[in-house]
Amino acid sequence: MELKELYRLVKRGEGNRLEFKRKAAHPEKIVREFVAFANTKGGDILIGVDDNGNIPGVKYAEEEIYVLDKALANLCKPRLQYEYTIIPLDEHESRAVVHYEVAESTKKPHYALPDENAEWGKAYVRLADKSIQASKEVRNVIKFSRRKNARVLEINEKEKLLLKYLGEFDKITVSQFQELAKLNRYNASKILVNLVVSNVLMIHPSDKEDSFSMQPINFDH
Secondary structure: OOHHHHHHHHHHOOEOOEEEEOOOOOHHHHHHHHHHHHHOOOEEEEEOOOOOOOOOOEOOHHHHHHHHHHHHHHHEEOOOOEEEEEEEOOOOOOOEEEEEEEOOOOOOOOEEOOOOOOOOOEOEEEEOOEEEEOOHHHHHHHHHHOOOOOOOOOOOHHHHHHHHHHHHOOOEOHHHHHHHHOOOHHHHHHHHHHHHHOOOEEEEOOOOOOEEEEOOOOOOO
C-alpha cells in the first residue's frame, strides 16, 4: 500500500472492516480486533493511527510488529492468517504505519485468550466500528455453517409459530421466542440457529441481545 492509498483508507474512518490503533501498547486488546475480523468478514488494522484519523505513525515499526506477532501467536486460538506491510510516512522513514490485513477465516470461530496459560478464551465479531463478544448463538452459527453436510430443516409447530411472528414483526430475540413458543433457552436457541444455518433467518449480533430476522427474498433468479 502506498501513502496515498493509506490516506484514502484512513479518510473512511473506523467501521466494520477498519480499525485504528495508536500503538501496540496493549497487544492483548488488539488481538480481539484480529479475532473479530477473522470471525466476520475480514478487515484492516492500522497501527500508528489515532481514533480521530490523525496519522502520527510509530517510530519503531519492527518493534510494534514483534509485540503483536508474539501476542497473536500466544493469545489467539486457533492461530489465524494475516499479512502486514510497513508504510513509511516520509522519505527518511523516521515514522511509519503498520498495515495489517486480516482475511475472513476458514477456521473460525477464533478465540482471544486472556493469557498464555489459558486453554480457552472469548470469541469476538465485528459490529460497525466495534469488536463485540460473540453470543452462544453467533458461535454456533459460525461453527455449524462450516460443516459440509447440509442440516435437515424441519418445519414443525414451533418453527411455524416463529415464521408467523416474523411475518408481522421485523425481528425476534431468543428470549422473545422463548416466551412466544413456551420453550427453554436451549431449545429456542437451537431452533433459531438451525434456521440461520439453513438460510431461512439472519442473525444480527449485538452487544446487548442478538436478534433474528427473515432472509431477504432474491428475485434475481
